[in-house]
Amino acid sequence: MAKSYYNVIEVLVNICAVDQGKLKIFLKHKQNEPYKGYWLLPGNILSNDQTLEESADNTVVMSTNFPNVFLIEGKNFSNLDRDPLERIIACSFTSITVKSLVHNPEMQWFDIDELPKMAYDHEIIAKANIEELKKQIISNKNNILYKIFPNDFTLSELQQFFENILNRPLDRRNFRKKLIDSKTVIETGDKINTAGRPSKLYMFNKGGKQNE
Amino acid sequence: MAKSYYNVIEVLVNICAVDQGKLKIFLKHKQNEPYKGYWLLPGNILSNDQTLEESADNTVVMSTNFPNVFLIEGKNFSNLDRDPLERIIACSFTSITVKSLVHNPEMQWFDIDELPKMAYDHEIIAKANIEELKKQIISNKNNILYKIFPNDFTLSELQQFFENILNRPLDRRNFRKKLIDSKTVIETGDKINTAGRPSKLYMFNKGGKQNE
DNA sequence: ACAAAAGTGTTGCTGTTACACCCATGG
DNA sequence: CCATGGGTGTAACAGCAACACTTTTGT
Numbered sequence: 001m002a003k004s005y006y007n008v009i010e011v012l013v014n015i016c017a018v019d020q021g022k023l024k025i026f027l028k029h030k031q032n033e034p035y036k037g038y039w040l041l042p043g044n045i046l047s048n049d050q051t052l053e054e055s056a057d058n059t060v061v062m063s064t065n066f067p068n069v070f071l072i073e074g075k076n077f078s079n080l081d082r083d084p085l086e087r088i089i090a091c092s093f094t095s096i097t098v099k100s101l102v103h104n105p106e107m108q109w110f111d112i113d114e115l116p117k118m119a120y121d122h123e124i125i126a127k128a129n130i131e132e133l134k135k136q137i138i139s140n141k142n143n144i145l146y147k148i149f150p151n152d153f154t155l156s157e158l159q160q161f162f163e164n165i166l167n168r169p170l171d172r173r174n175f176r177k178k179l180i181d182s183k184t185v186i187e188t189g190d191k192i193n194t195a196g197r198p199s200k201l202y203m204f205n206k207g208g209k210q211n212e
Numbered sequence: 213m214a215k216s217y218y219n220v221i222e223v224l225v226n227i228c229a230v231d232q233g234k235l236k237i238f239l240k241h242k243q244n245e246p247y248k249g250y251w252l253l254p255g256n257i258l259s260n261d262q263t264l265e266e267s268a269d270n271t272v273v274m275s276t277n278f279p280n281v282f283l284i285e286g287k288n289f290s291n292l293d294r295d296p297l298e299r300i301i302a303c304s305f306t307s308i309t310v311k312s313l314v315h316n317p318e319m320q321w322f323d324i325d326e327l328p329k330m331a332y333d334h335e336i337i338a339k340a341n342i343e344e345l346k347k348q349i350i351s352n353k354n355n356i357l358y359k360i361f362p363n364d365f366t367l368s369e370l371q372q373f374f375e376n377i378l379n380r381p382l383d384r385r386n387f388r389k390k391l392i393d394s395k396t397v398i399e400t401g402d403k404i405n406t407a408g409r410p411s412k413l414y415m416f417n418k419g420g421k422q423n424e
Numbered sequence: 425a426c427a428a429a430a431g432t433g434t435t436g437c438t439g440t441t442a443c444a445c446c447c448a449t450g451g
Numbered sequence: 452c453c454a455t456g457g458g459t460g461t462a463a464c465a466g467c468a469a470c471a472c473t474t475t476t477g478t
Contacts, residue, residue, distance in 0.1 A: 003259055003260065003261055004259065004260045005220060005257050005258070005259055005260070006218035006219065006220065006260070007218065007219050007220075007221050007258060007260055008217060008218065008219075009219050009221075009301070045217050046217070046219060047215055047216065047217050048215065048216045048217070048218070048219055048299045049215055049292065049299075050292075051290040051291060051292065052288055052290040052301070053290070073287060073288070075285060076264055076285070076288065076303060078263040078264040078265070079263060080261065080262075080263065087260045087261075089221070089264070091288060154457085155457085155458095156456075156457070171441075171442070171443080172457085172458085172459095173442095173443085173458085173459065173460075174440070174441065174442085176458080176459085177459095177460095178439090178440085193449075193450085194449085194455080194456060194457080195449090195450080195454085195455050195456060196447095196448075196449065196450085196454080196455035196456025196457060197447060197448040197449055197455080197456060197457045197458075198448065198449065198456095198457080199456080199457060199458090200457085200458085366430085367430085367431095368429075368430075383468070383469070383470080384430085384431085384432095385431085385432070385433080385469095385470085386467070386468065386469085388431080388432085389432095389433095390466090390467085405476075405477085406428080406429060406430080406476085407427085407428050407429060407476090407477080408427080408428035408429025408430065408474095408475075408476065408477085409428080409429055409430045409431075409474060409475035409476050410429095410430080410475070410476060411429075411430060411431090412430080412431085
């Protein structure tokens with residue numbers, strides 16, 4: 001390959017959502033060689049008339065049919081051999097969506113702890129983005145919790161979600177106290193029936209506590 | 213300009229150091245139009261046989277004559293009109309060096325709070341990188357303090373540095389207590405004479421407290 | 425002796441952790 | 452009435468903030 005100052009850039013997007021208290025990622029099934037049958041982060045090759053963010057947004061729309069206004073910038077991956085055929089630089093992003101609204105026959109949701117065989121270096125890219133996403137969730141940076149939970153939920157569900165992310169059990173009383181006292185969540189007034197005592201429903205406070 | 217999937221990428225590096233308790237950045241004087249006389253972040257156009265990190269490292273070596281092993285990945289800047297002549301994507305990095313060791317007639321150190329007129333969007337890029345650098349300093353991510361202060365220093369100097377970064381006064385006793393009790397710094401055993409009582413010298417503990 | 429900067433402890437506050445029992449519903 | 456999950460308070464602890472006087476040197 002001749003030396004050149006022109007580069008091919010692909011913008012790869014980690015489309016994530018929460019389902020049943022677990023973080024999920026939306027991956028694309030690769031239909032052709034190489035890596036046929038493996039899974040891919042959805043993405044596009046960047047053209048010279050769009051910004052990285054525009055390209056990422058296009059990918060989200062193509063994958064989910066929803067426009068997305070919230071993108072987290074991830075890292076770049078520029079190893080020379082990440083695609084053996086051609087030198088392609090990857091710029092990664094993470095976006096948040098709502099799993100139940102999204103349908104795409106070419107794609108499938110995976111639990112972030114049970115990623116399938118992924119093509120190229122996409123598993124490394126996915127894991128790097130997921131780690132950053134977890135950090136932002138834990139600190140509620142940019143009110144990201146509101147984006148993940150736009151609707152109501154029970155505190156038990158939310159606690160399960162945090163226990164999965166932190167990978168350790170949390171004390172129910174302390175967990176509730178912190179969120180309620182800090183006005184991070186507010187009661188909707190509704191309840192939902194479960195196997196035991198009905199559970200109060202909460203929502204994230206749009207203008208509530210967050211970092212930066 | 214014809215639509216294309218090939219892109220020009222420049223890798224821009226914020227070369228930073230501490231001097232007299234203040235964060236400084238090393239900028240290049242632009243010698244030709246456009247923006248003649250303005251100042252630039254040093255950088256290179258990426259060729260398709262190098263990674264982004266290699267290109268950033270080359271820039272550091274060319275600017276400072278020192279190899280650099282420590283680079284912080286910054287954001288990308290891909291607005292279509294950031295260079296009015298051509299669409300160039302900027303990938304930014306931050307590196308840390310020691311000001312007193314570096315000489316380069318085409319470049320000059322500036323206090324981060326007194327940046328000169330900068331070409332293109334380089335001021336925006338510099339400020340974004342400086343903000344991230346400050347955050348990493350405050351949390352001592354990757355033992356960055358050891359990289360900024362590879363040699364001995366007095367706690368008063370260090371306190372001044374933090375007061376500049378945080379832009380607020382700190383209590384001397386609390387500041388010292390925290391650093392000493394946590395073993396973040398250790399006494400060298402030496403002292404240095406000042407206008408008043410001689411001051412103990414400290415060094416950062418290489419294996420000391422840090423985040424991630 | 426005095427000026428200049430370094431060095432040093434204690435107290436209160438705030439947020440976090442640990443911990444166990446009662447409540448509301450469905451079957 | 453029992454099984455299931457939801458809801459609640461208090462006490463110890465750690466980290467952080469506020470605060471003033473003494474020590475060591477040079478002149």
